Amino acid sequence: MTITxxxxxxxxQIIDLYNNVGWSSYLENKNELWKAIENSLASYSMLLNNxxxxxARILGDGITTIIIQxxxxxxxxxxxxxxxxxxxxxxxxxxxxxxxxxxxDDQAYLNQFYEKNGFKEIQKx
Numbered sequence: 001m002t003i004t005x006x007x008x009x010x011x012x013q014i015i016d017l018y019n020n021v022g023w024s025s026y027l028e029n030k031n032e033l034w035k036a037i038e039n040s041l042a043s044y045s046m047l048l049n050n051x052x053x054x055x056a057r058i059l060g061d062g063i064t065t066i067i068i069q070x071x072x073x074x075x076x077x078x079x080x081x082x083x084x085x086x087x088x089x090x091x092x093x094x095x096x097x098x099x100x101x102x103x104x105d106d107q108a109y110l111n112q113f114y115e116k117n118g119f120k121e122i123q124k125x
Contacts, residue, residue: 001048001082003089007037008045009052017052021072041066042093046073046086053077054086058094065099087117 011034046054054073060066073083104110
């Protein structure tokens with residue numbers, strides 16, 4: 001698998017990935033999802049034979065702060081270290097950034113993934 005920066009996929013391909021991982025709330029307005037992707041600071045794709053297997057998008061100024069907004073790995077590759085690999089790649093790209101945050105739903109498997117990768121919860125409502 002290779003990791004590529006930029007939008008190297010079609011709208012249909014990214015919608016298929018969001019469907020695959022069950023993130024249906026993003027798909028209520030596919031045009032807004034696509035616009036959000038286009039307006040992100042950066043997009044990172046994990047590709048295998050030109051098929052998108054993983055994706056992450058970054059928000060922020062890219063100088064002092066970034067926010068990892070979405071990180072998705074196709075279900076058949078989850079639990080095999082691919083998400084951690086993509087996250088490490090992004091963290092290396094932004095190693096000089098002072099403040100790196102993750103925004104995700106409060107679900108146990110997501111919290112465990114990010115804690116395993118060195119993140120701490122800063123607020124719980």
